[in-house]
Amino acid sequence: MSDLKAPGANWRLVAARVERGWLTQEDFVSAYEASAVSLRSQARISVRQVRRWESGQSKWPNRDARLVLKEMFGVPLEQLGFVPLGSAAGRRGVPADVKPFLEDTVLRRAFMGGALAAVAAPLLDLAALDHLTAASRDAHRYADHELVGHLGDALEATARADTLAGPHRAMPAALGILSAIDSTARDAKPHVRRELLGLGSRAAEFAGWLHRDAGSPEQAIGYWHGLAKEWATFTGDGAMHAYVLMRQAQALGRSDPVRMLDLARAATSGPWTLPPRPRAEALQQEARGMAMTGADTDEIRRVLDLAHAALDQASGPAAPVACTGPLGDSYTRERLMAQTGICLREAGRPAEAAAVFKSYVTREAFMPRDYAHYRAFLAGALAEAGEPDEAAVVALGVVEIASAARSGQALGELNRSARALFPYRERPAVGELHERLLLPSTR
Structure with missing residues (x-):
C-alpha cells in the first residue's frame, strides 16, 4: 500500500466515534461540546469540521480541540488517525x-x-x-x-x-x-x-x-428511508423504491393512517413491479391502512385475498432473513396471517384477531423478537375482547424477550396493551404487568 499517495478517510476516528455510541456526526458534536464545557474550554466545532476530520482533510486539530478530544476518547490523538504536523507521515499524506x-x-x-x-x-x-x-x-x-x-x-x-x-x-x-x-x-x-x-x-x-x-x-428513520429511495432511483431499482415505500408505511405505526394507506398503495400500484413476497406484504399493509381509515370489512378482506394470491405466486419456500438476497424473500404465510390479525384488530374485531394470533404466532414460526412483537398484539386484542387476565398472562410471557432485544416496537406494543388493561389494574396479573413495565398501578 506504499503507492497510495492521496489522503483518504480517517477510519480510526469514525470507528472510535461509533463504538462510543455517537452514531451520527451531530451526536459527536453534542458530545464534544459537553466535554468542552466540563473542561471550561471555549472550543467549539461544527458538523462540517467533524466531516473534515473523518474525511482525512484535516490532519491535526488545534490545541484546544486536542485537549477536548483526549478527554472524550482517553487515548493519544495518533490512535484516532490524526497525524502530527511536520511528521514524515504528515508530509506524505499517508498514515505512518x-x-x-x-x-x-x-x-x-x-x-x-x-x-x-x-x-x-x-x-x-x-x-x-x-x-x-x-x-x-x-x-x-x-x-x-x-x-x-x-x-x-x-x-x-x-x-x-x-x-x-x-x-x-x-x-x-x-x-x-x-x-x-x-x-x-x-x-x-x-x-x-x-x-x-x-x-x-x-x-x-x-x-x-x-x-x-x-x-x-x-426524522432519523425518514432520513434513511429517503437515502434508500434516492440510491435505488440512481440505480434504476424500481422494486427497491417500492419496497422502501412499504417500509415507510409500516414505520408510521398508528400515527398517520391516511399517509400509511397512500404509501402502501403507491408501493403496489406505482410504475414498478414488486416480487410476489414483498407485494403480498405491501398489500397486507394497504389492508391495515384501510382498516385504520374505516373501510368496509369486505373491501379489507378483498385486499387481503390479493395478498394471499401474491404469496401463492412465490416459488419455493421462504428464505432466511437477508439484507442482500432476493428482495423480501423471507416473507411467510405465518407473518401474513399475523399481520392479518393486526388488520382485524384495527377493524374493531379483536376476538377474531386473537384467534388468528393464537393459531399462527408460534415460537417455531418466528424469531424471539418477532414472536414477542406479535404476542404483544395478541395481548392487546384479548384486552379489547374483554379477556384481561389472559391478556396480562400473555403480555407477561414476552416482557423479558422484548426487553432483552431492546425492541422498541415490541415494548411499545406491550405498553399499549398494558394501558388498555388499566381499568383492570386491581387484578393480580394486570398489576404485575404494570409493575414489570413500570406503569402506574394500585398495587
Missing part, C-alpha cells in the same frame, strides 16, 4: 502505521467484533479491511467487485446480529458500512458505483429499520 491501523483494536471492534460480540461473527477480516482502506484512499483504483462482496458479507453479518441481539448491537456496524459505501462510491468507476449504491440502498433501508426498532425519532 498503516498495518497497525488495520490491526487496531478500536477499528476491529467497531467494524467487526464490537458490534457482533454476541454472535462472534467478524464483519471484515484483515484482508477485507486492507481492501477497504485502499479504496478509501484511491476508490477509482481499489473500489471493485471484491470490495462490494466484502461489504455485502458485512451487511449480512450485521443483519444476523440484529436478529439475535437487537438493533442497538447492530446499528454501529450498519452505520460504519454505510459510511464506507458513501465514501468509496463517490470516486468509484461507474459500474462499481452502481453496485455500491445498490448495496447502499439495501443498507440504508436496514438502517431505517434499526432506527425504527430502537425507538429513534421519525
Whole structure:
C-alpha cells in the first residue's frame, strides 16, 4: 500500500466515534461540546469540521480541540488517525502505521467484533479491511467487485446480529458500512458505483429499520428511508423504491393512517413491479391502512385475498432473513396471517384477531423478537375482547424477550396493551404487568 499517495478517510476516528455510541456526526458534536464545557474550554466545532476530520482533510486539530478530544476518547490523538504536523507521515499524506491501523483494536471492534460480540461473527477480516482502506484512499483504483462482496458479507453479518441481539448491537456496524459505501462510491468507476449504491440502498433501508426498532425519532428513520429511495432511483431499482415505500408505511405505526394507506398503495400500484413476497406484504399493509381509515370489512378482506394470491405466486419456500438476497424473500404465510390479525384488530374485531394470533404466532414460526412483537398484539386484542387476565398472562410471557432485544416496537406494543388493561389494574396479573413495565398501578 506504499503507492497510495492521496489522503483518504480517517477510519480510526469514525470507528472510535461509533463504538462510543455517537452514531451520527451531530451526536459527536453534542458530545464534544459537553466535554468542552466540563473542561471550561471555549472550543467549539461544527458538523462540517467533524466531516473534515473523518474525511482525512484535516490532519491535526488545534490545541484546544486536542485537549477536548483526549478527554472524550482517553487515548493519544495518533490512535484516532490524526497525524502530527511536520511528521514524515504528515508530509506524505499517508498514515505512518498503516498495518497497525488495520490491526487496531478500536477499528476491529467497531467494524467487526464490537458490534457482533454476541454472535462472534467478524464483519471484515484483515484482508477485507486492507481492501477497504485502499479504496478509501484511491476508490477509482481499489473500489471493485471484491470490495462490494466484502461489504455485502458485512451487511449480512450485521443483519444476523440484529436478529439475535437487537438493533442497538447492530446499528454501529450498519452505520460504519454505510459510511464506507458513501465514501468509496463517490470516486468509484461507474459500474462499481452502481453496485455500491445498490448495496447502499439495501443498507440504508436496514438502517431505517434499526432506527425504527430502537425507538429513534421519525426524522432519523425518514432520513434513511429517503437515502434508500434516492440510491435505488440512481440505480434504476424500481422494486427497491417500492419496497422502501412499504417500509415507510409500516414505520408510521398508528400515527398517520391516511399517509400509511397512500404509501402502501403507491408501493403496489406505482410504475414498478414488486416480487410476489414483498407485494403480498405491501398489500397486507394497504389492508391495515384501510382498516385504520374505516373501510368496509369486505373491501379489507378483498385486499387481503390479493395478498394471499401474491404469496401463492412465490416459488419455493421462504428464505432466511437477508439484507442482500432476493428482495423480501423471507416473507411467510405465518407473518401474513399475523399481520392479518393486526388488520382485524384495527377493524374493531379483536376476538377474531386473537384467534388468528393464537393459531399462527408460534415460537417455531418466528424469531424471539418477532414472536414477542406479535404476542404483544395478541395481548392487546384479548384486552379489547374483554379477556384481561389472559391478556396480562400473555403480555407477561414476552416482557423479558422484548426487553432483552431492546425492541422498541415490541415494548411499545406491550405498553399499549398494558394501558388498555388499566381499568383492570386491581387484578393480580394486570398489576404485575404494570409493575414489570413500570406503569402506574394500585398495587
